[in-house]
Every structure is written in C-alpha cells, then in structure tokens.
Amino acid sequence: MRAITVDQPGGPEVLQLDEVADPVPGPGELLVEVVAAGVNRADLQQRIGVYPPPPGASGIIGLECSGRIAAVGGEVDGWQVGDPCVALLAGGGYAERVAVPAGQVVRPPDGIDLVTAGGLLEVAATVVSNADLVGLDDGETFLVHGGAGGIGSFAIQYAKQLGATVIATAGSPKKLDHCRALGADLAVSYRDDWSAAIADFTGRGVDVILDNMGAKYLDANTAALAPDGRLVIIGLQGGSRAELDLGRLLSRRCSVTATSLRGRPVEQKAAIVARVADTVWPMYAAGRIRAAPETRFGLADAAQAHSRLESGENVGKILLLP
Template sequence: MTLPTSMTAVEITTHGGPEVLQPVTVPVPVPKAGEILIKVAYAGVNRPDALQRAGLYNPPPDASPLPGLEAAGIVAAVGPDVARWTVGDAVTALLPGGGYAEYVTTDADHALPVPESMPMDQAAALCETYFTVWSNVFRRGALQAGERFLVHGGSSGIGTTAIQLAALRGARVFTTAGSADKCNACLALGAEAAWNYREVDFVDAMRAMGGADVILDMVGGDYLPRNVKALADDGRLVQIAFLQGPKVEMNFVQMMTRRLTLTGSTLRPQSVAAKAAIAHDLEKEVWPHLASGRIAPVMDSEFALADAAKAHARMEGSTHIGKIVLKVG
C-alpha cells in the first residue's frame, strides 16, 4: 500500500467547547515495534473525547494529542515484531488517541478483526465501549447469570452495550434513561425495566426488585450515596466516570455492615498488556455473538470528519441513542 506523507486530521486547537475541534494537515504516523498503522474508515466518538477537548482527560505522554479512542479500517503498514496482522486486513481497534484522522497507529494486540459481515461504521463503534463494559462489569463487577444489574444512562453507547452483554450472559437488567423514547430503546435491547430518572426514584424502584447485585455508573455526584442504597447486600458498585463530579460526602458504614464493594476504573491509563488481555477475552467471549448478529452496536448518527464539532455537539446534547461515528475514508 502506497502511503502519503501527510493526512487530514482534527485537532483540539485549545481547551473549550466543540468549536475548538478544527481540521488540520499533519504527518502520517509511522508504526513503531509492535504497532500497526490503520487507514481509518470510521472513527468512534466518545465522552472521553469531549473530556479531553475540555482539558479534563489528558492523553498519556507517549500518545497522540489528537482525539479519538477507537476506529475501524484497513491495516496500511505494520511495524517490526508484528506477527498477526498484514497489510489489507480489516480491523477495529482500541487507540491511545489519534482516531480523528485518516491514519492512526495502535498496539497490534489492541486490534481485533472486524466481525464477519459487519459494516465498518458499526465496527468503529465497538472497542471503547466493549473494552470498558467487559473490564468493569464482568471483571471488576463479576456479574453472574441470574444477578440483578443496574446501568445508568442505558441509552448511551456504554449503556446500550452493557444492556446487551449483561442480558446475553443471563443477568436481569435494569436501567435509567432520560426520556420515554430512550427507555423504550433500552427495553428493546433486553432490559427488564427502564426508569425515566426524571420521573422515578431509581433507589426505590431497584430496592423493590430486591436491590442491585452490580451497578455500573458514570454519573457520580449525588448518585454515589443513592447507588449504595440501591445495592443488595454483597453488591458491587462500579464507577467509570463522574459526569456530576467525583466528590460527595458519604457514610461508609453501609459498605461494612452490608459487605458492599466500591470499585471502578478508567481504560486509557491501563497498561498495554492489560488492554491486550481485555481484547483477548472479547475475541473469545463476545466477538462470535457480534459475528452472528445476536448483539450489535446501536448506531445513532454519522458525521464527516470535518464536522467533528457537530458530532460533539450532538453527543453533549444528550438526545442521542447509541453511538456516534465520524466517516473518514
């Protein structure tokens, strides 16, 4: 594959709102040892991208400063010590950054084959959410078949993924969302109940079901003590973001007397080996179900790469259901 020396990308010109995302021309990155270069067809848009844009989620020192944590496309080059991938392979990949561009590099072990018959736009919407949900709900939260699982923001990219994976693995799934349409979308994906958080107190609703064995939360703020109340004895609260802030006063006596577990993680700072282990699990446990069509990413909308600012405005308007992607190639 003949490679250009420069490419179009979208950079964060300064910290601020969506308008700070602007197209630029930059050099095509060169894969280092253990890395592949992907010619991007589509790039996923995620909340961490907006946090980075706002100056609240800085990339690791060795990562691209460009936004974009997942993409799908064709392998355009391989670095030294890469055995699995060859030029021309169709892949979807978790990225350390740089996805809002025509080409991006990533560790070869963080790429997975595009599931059979899946279009590239859907493939680009997989990795950030599936890596996050798998590592937090099933590894840290240890969700088991038959357990009660509550996910907040069920209509988001994370939420729609979590509902499908939890239901697939035999859990009873409950969720919150902000409108009747969003709640109906969650029910269609396999949730047993979906509560409009503007109208229903999820603590009372969840306790009426026996309490949650696992809660996946990205809201934080005053949801933290409410989540603790909504847990069943021996329940696990898994925190992956703090849209309403990370600081709150909370009485931890319940954690001890009811044997609760409070945990959580973020994906980007984890080691190369840790992310590769998640990829291995996903390929074995989840990718066959994506290939069969039993589960699939829920797609909201598509924007051109140059319209990344519009994509961010759509995401932050919180009217979307599922994933937003950028069409690149």
C-alpha cells in the same frame, strides 16, 4: 494527513480540521487507515481539558476506530496491508491514520460492516473488563445508568447474555423504549425517583451497578446495592467528589470500585481486547447482541458530532468518517 486538532480547551467550536504529520508505526505497532472513529464521552472531557491523554499517547482525540492496515511495524506477525481491523486507542482516532500497538488491534466481528465496527470495541472493552472485575454472574441483578448510549446499549445486551436481570436508566420515553427493546427488564427515567422504582422492582437491591455519573449518584447508588453488591464507577459526568457512607457499605459487605480503560498498560489492554474478540464477537456474529443505532458525521463535522453527544438527544453511537 487530515486530523482534528484542539488549540485550546473549550466548546465544540475548538475542534479544527488540520493537516498534520502522518504517524509512523514503531516496533510492535500497526498503522491503521481509519474508516470510522467512535465518539465517546471521554472525548468531550479531553476537549474541555479535564481528561488529558496518558504519557506517550497521541494528543489527537479518539479512543477507538475501524479501518484497514496501512503498514506493519517490526516484530508484528499475522497482519498484512489491506486487512480490515478495529483498534482500541489511547488517542489519535479523529484522523485519517493512527499507529496502534498490535495487541490492541483485532479483526471486526463477522457480519458487521466496517463503519459500524468503528463504534464497537471501546464500549465492549469497557463493559466486559468491568463485568469480569466484579464477577457479574447468572441470576444477579445489574443496573446501568445511561442505558440508551453506546455503553448502555451494549451493557444491557451483554448482561442479559450473562443471565442477569437488567435495569437501565435513561432520560426520555424514546430512550426508555430503546432500553426495553434491547432487553432491559426495567427501564426507568433518571428524571423520576429511580432509586425507589428499583427498590420496588427488586425488593432487595442491585448486585452490580455500572455508573457513569460519579459523585452525583454515589449516595443513591450505594443505597441501591443489595448485600454483597458491587458499584463500578467508569465516568464522572456528575462530578468527582462526594461523601461516602462507609457504615452502609460495611453492614452490607458492599464494594465501590473506580476504573479507567485508557491509561492501562498496553499488556492489560491487549488482554482485554483479546477477551472481547473471543467472547463478544461471536455474540455479534450470531445476532445475540446487535450494534447500537448510529449517527454518522464526516471528520470535518467533528464539532457537530460533539454537540450532538452533549445535547443528550442521541440514541446509540456517534461515528466520524474520514
């Protein structure tokens, strides 16, 4: 089969289209013929060599895909060859076929075309699992950084469905308009003093922050928390090391959590995928959440897709189509 390979860490140019051996589904696995693969920030980190796949996972980049069942491994029920599906992956998405534990494969939402569905599951699983973890609740205030990306576009809408007041940061007028169109109650440029704007807007701080920046925003994020606030770090675009004012957290009874979806045990990921299918897919089907705008590339153009994501100009989701 054709797949994108990386011989050595580097820029987008290291992504090469090669012929590799087809994966074979083992017991409890499904083989998926890939229709579309989502491109995520974590893929860029893997390409430059700082986010390797967990032990036993495919070394091919790609954390989510949509497609059709090509083969059913032993001990798997409920699937037949040809069934449409979406899958959460530990790796292997940038390819024509990928083997996946059956618990991480579900049918796409009703009314969503199979290509678009290729960019839904990883972001939904990330946001839903972290919202559950910190107990984001009706009436609370929620802040998401990078509101115009794949994670942010979903997080804004999902938090609104939970009854939260939503704040989003983004980097351009076009992206801020996108956040507002999705339902953000406040959209503020991260190029300005976003922490002051949030303080003025809330008068008390933010209950939950979903952060992809890490070290760069740690001080400002913890300062923005309301009493009993919760900061969840899901990315390290701004570095991994920073000082933390524990006295600030203690005085306000705040918490800081850092989570990753990719390295979780299969059983945990299966439970998250089932939760998404049960709670989020009906929201898509009913039009209460809509898919993010898409930029589509052929599999052979993976380098262009990475360059597009790195440029900071993309709004919504980027997809690769084998």
